[in-house]
Amino acid sequence: MANYNIDAKKDMTYDAIVIGSGISGGWAAKELCEKGLNTLVLERGRIVEHVTDYPTMNLDPWDMDYRGRLTPEQRKKHYKNIRSGWVGADTEHFWADDEANPYTEVKPFLWLRGHQMGGKSLLWGKQTYRWSDLDFEANAKDGHGVDWPIRYKDIEPWYTYVEKFAGISGEALGLPQLPDSHFLPPMELNCVEKHIKGRIEKNFPGRNMIIGRVAHLTRPLNGRGQCQYRNRCSRGCPYGAYFSSNAVTLPAANATGKLTIRPYSIVQSVVYDDKKGKATGVRIIDAETNEDLEYSAKIIFVNASTLSTTQILMNSVSNRFENGLGNDSGELGHNLMDHTYRVGASGIVDGFDDKYYKGRRPNGIYIPRYVNLDEKTKSDKFLRGFGYQGGGFRGGNAANIESFGAEYKDSILKPGPWEFFITGFAECLPYHDNKVSLNKEVLDKWGQPTLSIDAEFKENEKALNKQIQEDAVEMLDKAGLKDIVGFDNEHPPGYGVHEMGTARMGKDPKTSVLNKFNQVHGAENVFVTDGACMTSSSCVNPSLTYMALTARAADHAVSELKKRNL
Incomplete structure (x- = not known):
C-alpha cells in the first residue's frame, strides 16, 4: 500500500514524524501528508495491509481449529489480554504479546494493546459520540483536575470535518449533552428495542433510547462499501465499512505520495x-x-496510544527535561482514567415470539446521560454521569434441554425467548494518584523500561455504578421485562479500553503537559493527540474526540511551520 522504509539507512530525515498508526496516528498521517509534508509513520509492530492481512475475516467457527478457541501456547502469549474475554483465535493476531511486552500492576489494571499497522483501530467498538460543553466545563465547575483549555465551540468544526470523512451513522436528537454529528442514515432498532424504547421514554421523561452512533457506513462513501451486518469487525472488514486506519486514513495519506511507514x-x-x-x-x-x-523531523506527533505515548515521553530525558519531555509540571504519568463498565441489568421479554431479525447488526442501543445535567437532574450521591449501551436479541434453545434425538434436533432450530440488556459506562474523575511510572527493574524484550500502573476506581465511580445498576433494574421493570437480573462485575480500570490522561492538556504549564493545541509545553514542535492528552473522561466513547483533536492540531502545526514558529 505505502512506501515502506525497510532499509533503515535509506531515508533518515522527514518533514514530520508520527509515532503510531492507530486511530489518532492515522489521522495525523493523513492530515500532514495532505498538507504537503513528507511524513514518516513509525509503527511498533508489523505491516497489516487492508484486506490482504485479514486472515480470519470470512471464517466460521468450524473453519478454525478448536472452533476458534485459543491453544495453550496462545493463552500463555496473551496471559493478561485473555482476562478481557475478547481474545480468540479469530483475533489473537491483532492483540499485543503480553510476554514480550510486560507491565506491572501495582493495583489490578488490564492494559489491552494492538501492536501492528492500524493498532487498535482494527479492534475498537466504533461507538462515536461528540463531547459537549457539559464535559469540557466539568473540571472547572466541580474542582476536580484542571480546566480544559478548550470548549465545544473550539472543536465543533473539527468534529464535523472528521465525521464527513470517517462516516458516522446515527440518529439526531438535539440534546445539549450529546451534540448531533454529521450523520449517515442510522441503523434500525429491532422490534423489541422499539417496544422497550417506547416504554422507557413514556415512564422516564428525559431519558432517550436511540440506536448507537457508530463509525459504520450505512451507504458507500469514498470508495468504501457499506456495512454487510456480518459483525466480524474485529477480524478486519474487507468492505472497509467500519473506520480503521488501514481502510480509511492511511490510504488517503498514501495517495498523496508523501507517506512512508517504517514497521x-x-x-x-x-x-x-x-x-x-x-x-x-x-x-x-x-x-x-x-x-x-535516529530519524529527524521538524514536527513530531506522538500517537502511540495513551500509556505507550506517556511511556515514550517519560523515557525522553535531557538536560532540560530530566524527568521526561514536557514534565515541568510533574503531571506526566498522573490522572489516569478509564470508564467503568460491565454494570447494568438484563431480563426476558414476553411476546414477539413470531418476530426475528436478519443479519448481525454490529451496533446496539444507546441511552444518553440524563443525570447531573442541571439543577433539576442534580444528584447528591455522586459527581458527573453515565450512559448505557445494550440491545435486544434472541438466543438459542440448545442449552438445558432434557430432550434428545430427533426431538432435540428440532428444538435447537427454534429460537429462544427475546432478551434485553443494558450496561453502563460511567465517567472516572481525574485523580492525581491514579498514575503510571517507569519501571527500570522490569525490562521488555528490547531492554527498555516498562510501565508500572497504579490506578483504581474510587468512591465516586462506585457510587455511579450503584446508581447505574439500580436505574437499569428499574427501567427494565417499568418496560415490562421479567426475570430481571442486576449485575456489577466490579472490574478494575482498563476493561473499558478507554484509558485517558497521563499527559493532559491545560491552560497553565505548571499544572499540565500540553497546551490548547496539544503542543508539549517547552517543546512546541511535539504534539500529543491520542488519549494521553485528555483532561477529563466524560462518559461517552472518546475516539471521535481524538480524531477531531488530531485534525485540529495538525492544522495548527502546519500553519505554525509555515510561519517558521516551529
Missing part, C-alpha cells in the same frame, strides 16, 4: 535539543535487528 520500530525516545529549545527527532530500536537508529 518494527520500537520508539525509545523523542530527541530534544537543549540549544534549539525543541525536539529534533526520534530514537528507535529496530524490533527485528535490535539496531539503534
